[in-house]
Amino acid sequence: MTLPHAERVREPSHHPPRERLLRFARGEAWRTERIVMEAHLFHCDACAGIVANERVPFDDGFRTGVVKAPGSAVGVARAATAPAFDLVWRKVEARARVRWPREAAVLPPSVLAELEPAERWSWTPLWPSGTRFTVLAREPAAGTELYLVYYGKASAFPRHHHLQPEDNVILAGGYKSGVVPADGSADDQVLTGDWVLGVPGTSHSPRTGPEEECWCLSQVFVGGSKLETFHGKFQAWLDAWEARRERLR
Numbered sequence: 001m002t003l004p005h006a007e008r009v010r011e012p013s014h015h016p017p018r019e020r021l022l023r024f025a026r027g028e029a030w031r032t033e034r035i036v037m038e039a040h041l042f043h044c045d046a047c048a049g050i051v052a053n054e055r056v057p058f059d060d061g062f063r064t065g066v067v068k069a070p071g072s073a074v075g076v077a078r079a080a081t082a083p084a085f086d087l088v089w090r091k092v093e094a095r096a097r098v099r100w101p102r103e104a105a106v107l108p109p110s111v112l113a114e115l116e117p118a119e120r121w122s123w124t125p126l127w128p129s130g131t132r133f134t135v136l137a138r139e140p141a142a143g144t145e146l147y148l149v150y151y152g153k154a155s156a157f158p159r160h161h162h163l164q165p166e167d168n169v170i171l172a173g174g175y176k177s178g179v180v181p182a183d184g185s186a187d188d189q190v191l192t193g194d195w196v197l198g199v200p201g202t203s204h205s206p207r208t209g210p211e212e213e214c215w216c217l218s219q220v221f222v223g224g225s226k227l228e229t230f231h232g233k234f235q236a237w238l239d240a241w242e243a244r245r246e247r248l249r
């Protein structure tokens with residue numbers, strides 16, 4: 001297994017819906033939604049441009065002040081209010097002390113900045129599919145979780161049916177999404193930076209080619225998808241595992 005670094009290698013060809021970009025720009029996206037959007041924007045100039053045009057200042061504990069830089073035109077500076085500054089500084093200090101798991105290299109800096117510092121992640125292998133995932137963040141108020149998913153060569157994520165939307169951003173490598181593209185073409189290959197939308201009522205089983213690996217960031221709603229393989233046995237196992245995780249939390 002190779003461990004790629006977050007790197008812009010192409011302009012994505014699949015993008016999030018425009019209304020989602022605007023939600024993000026207005027500061028209305030919840031945390032996991034924001035993080036998955038940050039991952040796409042790292043790779044996508046076109047969407048970053050839309051967000052930059054729409055972004056409005058919102059009260060996040062910072063205030064915007066206009067300052068005159070010596071000898072230059074009027075500039076805009078953001079000054080943190082004292083409590084916000086303390087909070088940010090504590091986070092910076094905590095991050096500096098932590099050695100992130102090796103796999104964190106695939107996450108853009110803007111994504112890492114949104115995560116709680118972690119020295120290890122707990123991976124769940126989806127045997128025998130060749131895929132595994134770890135939970136990076138939870139947003140209980142929205143009922144969402146954020147996963148980092150790894151696909152080995154010639155692997156397939158178990159076929160699952162979407163009850164609720166699923167947002168995926170390819171961080172490195174690629175896979176065949178199993179989702180019919182919006183333009184109706186037969187090519188479902190997605191690559192670094194692409195946004196893959198799991199639409200409610202659809203099912204798919206993303207799969208990598210013989211020489212292809214993939215790292216993917218996914219925002220899912222808890223209970224928002226049902227696995228269809230092994231006559232539901234796998235789902236039962238996953239539900240039991242989820243219940244155990246709930247007890248340990």
Ligand SMILES: [Zn+2]
Nearest residue numbers: 015016044047
């Ligand atoms: Zn885009």
